[in-house]
Amino acid sequence: MRVSALFCLILACASADVVAASTTSDLLAQARELLGESPHDALKIIKDLETQKSLDSAAQLEADLIRCGYYVDNDDSKEALQIVAKWTPHKLQSLGKAEALELQLCQASAEEKLGKANIAEQSYLDVLSMARSSKLKAVEAEALLNLGQLRGFQGDYSEALVFLENAQTLFYEVEMPHKIRITLNSIAILYGRMGEDKKAIEYFTEVLEKNRAAGKKRNVAVVLYNLGRRYESLKDFTKAESSYEESLKIHTELGNEASIALVHRALGSVYNETKRPKVALASLDKALKILEAKNRLKSQAGVHLEKAISYRLLGMNDQALEELDHAELLSEKSSSPTNERDILEQRSLVYAQMREWQKAYTQSQKFKSVSDQILNNQKDNQLARVQLRFETSKKEQANQLLRKELETASRIQVLQMAVISLLALLFSVGGFFAIRQVRLARQMKSLALTDELTQIPNRRHILAYGEEALRTCKEQDKPFSVLIFDIDHFKRVNDSFGHAVGDQVIQRIAAVSKSFLRQADRVGRIGGEEFLVILPFTPPEAAKEVAERIRDRVARTDMTDLELSLNVTVSVGVCGCTNQKPPLDHMMNLADEALYQVKQNGRNGVRLRDSA
Known part of the structure; x- marks a missing residue:
């Protein structure tokens, strides 16, 4: 009888452990689900779990992954890295590879938020490789998503789109609807950065409907903010303001302070654009109060910059200059060259309004110099x-x-x-x-x-032709050369005159470059404003002469029929070989390095690199 009772007691304890484990697992799943909707509630669930019981290693890692994701989303990257640091390789050994890779992804995301894009990208690529070899599709998709977002931020839009579309396909395969929505949102953001605002709005509208249907209030607020950005870009300030206000209402309900500050700053920008500087100042002061409490220096600099615009619109030039001084000081501490550029631009406008023309000119020259430096550093x-x-x-x-x-x-x-x-x-x-x-x-x-815009060979075609031409030159022991050139300050052309003018510039450059080529030569478009020229049977010095003729003809091409102030130049990198023939990609890399050196030396030039 006693044995039977003891057995029942053991069985009851074991059952209790199973129920507890199940409850812990369910609560962690609930917390992860809430992370995108109500992050504070997600953290509360984890805190309660840790208070009530001692979690095993697997459950604790899951809790820390959720907490790490929260801190990354809310720009508390140092907190995220402290969580990652707890998990030494020894601790991770007994756990699954998927969890270890997820932790590495979170660490990389935190590094990216801290401005260490190179380190983050290499980590994403490492995780991608390991996830593929281990057939961990969910982790692979997450790595692709992060890479797509990073490449998009760096301006490599074609690469970014490939990564994001592959991520979306995998998220559908592993049935992760939350991640599908995030990926769609990232694709929409990418279209916005490309200047395709209407296309971006289509995607954002689709994502918004999905998030509303799923009851994801926080995600709805984020998408509304992004929609507002696109409407603002299209100068539809009424819709932009409406989207921002709805986003602000939701973020306020959820208590997302960092997001509240972000939307208040965006509203301040809209109020300035619609000539309501006093209303803008009230909104910007609310943003600044939150950001000062959180010590977000770069974001504070942006708010002070926007306040300077408000004061300039009110004719309060001394206050505007004071705000710009605040913005400059904070930008120096946060190492933000883009803020520095915008501050110089606003100072120039304020001094012009004060009729201090010499100071205005000096600031405008500094603005130009910093803008060029930013482009070079990319x-x-x-x-x-x-x-x-x-x-x-x-x-x-x-x-x-x-x-x-x-x-x-x-x-x-x-x-x-x-x-x-x-x-x-x-x-x-x-x-x-x-x-x-x-x-x-x-x-x-x-x-x-064929490239649709220019009707010359596209990237795939010109690379294939280059490989074939190089093979022929090797067999016949003939010289071989390549040119890589791109349009100087092309982003300014798009920003100043619009993408339609930019497209026509690309078409004319393609036509000019074709006019100098022999029957066996080829020019192809390998990127947005970047071209590759294949010159079989051409020694390096002769290739340099071809490059110089292309550069000179482009500089002398009249494009004032497109825009009166439009003046276009190109920078050309050359690589040629006579004896040893390295691989095509190696020669392209050397030509690209030569092109970069031309950019550093002021653009509108030609540089030759030896293939050795």
């Missing part, structure tokens, strides 16, 4: 090396795909011609339709290999 050498490794792999994949497509097209063409011959013997009408099909196949192949 080509980070370390990032270029990281991207090169992956670009090499992708180029080879693209070349293989192109060769397969060409082989397939050739087989199809042979079959079609056979069918034509057979049908011609039977009846001429059949021949007509077959010939039409051949023409259609040729048109489709041409479309696959």
Whole structure:
């Protein structure tokens, strides 16, 4: 009898442990779900769990991952890194690889928020590689999402879009609707950065509906804020203000202080744009109070800058200069060159309003210098090396795909011609339709290999041609050269005159560069405003002469019919070889380095790099 009672007691204790474990797991899942809707409630669940019981290692790691995600989302990156630091490699050994990789992703996200983009990107790439080798699709998708967001922030829009679309596909496979919505939101943000505001609004509207249907109030507030940014970009300030106000209401209900400050600053900008500087100051003061409490220096600088605009609109120039002094001091502490640029621009406008023309001119010159420096710094050498490794792999994949497509097209063409011959013997009408099909196949192949905007070879086509031309030059022991050139200050062209003018500039540059090429030479568009020229049988010095002719012709090309003040130049990097023939991607890298050196020396020039 006593044995039976003891057995029942043991069984009851074991059952209690199972129920407790189940409850802990359920509560952690609930906390993770609440992270995107009500983050404070998510943290409360974790705190209560840790207070009530001692969590095992797996549960504690899950709790810390949720907490780390919260701090990253709310820009408390140092807190996030402290959580990561608790988990030494020894502690992680006994746990699953997926959890360890998630922790690494959170650490990388925190590093990114602290401005260490290079470190973050390398971590994302490492996690991506490990997740793929271990077939952890959810982690792979998360790494792709982070990479897409980072590349988009860096301005590499085509790469960013590829990463985000791949992430979205995987999130659908593993059935993670919350992440699908986040990815759609990121794609919408990307379109906004590309200047495709209407396309971005379409995506944001779709995401907004999904979040409303799922009851994700915090996500709804975030999307409304992003919608407001796009409406503001389109100068539709009524819709922008409406979106910001609804976003502010939700963030206030949820107590998201950092987000509340962000929206108040955005509203201040709209009020300034609609000539309501007094209302703007009230909103900006609310933002500043929150940011000062949280010690967000860079964000504070932005608010002081916006307040300076308000005072300038009110004609209160001394107060405007005082706010700009505050903004400058905070920008120096937070190392924000973009804030420095905007401060110089506003100082120039304030001095002009005060009719202090010499000071206004001095500030405008400094503004130009800092703007140029920001553009130059965007080509980070370390990032270029990281991207090169992956670009090499992708180029080879693209070349293989192109060769397969060409082989397939050739087989199809042979079959079609056979069918034509057979049908011609039977009846001429059949021949007509077959010939039409051949023409259609040729048109489709041409479309696959041609850049739609410029009608010159696209990236995949020009790389394939370059590989083939280099192979021929090796076999015949002939020289080979490449040029890489891009349009100087092209972002300014888009920002100042619009993307339609930018597209026409790209088209004219393509036409100019084609006019200098021989029959065997090719020029292709490999990026937004970047072109690659393949020069088979051409030694380095001759290639440099071709580059100089292209540069000179572009500089002398009259584009004032597009915009009266429009003046376009290009910078060209050259790499050539006579004896040893390195791989095409290596030569392109050297040409790109030469191009970068031209940019550093003031642009509108040519530089030759030896292939050795």
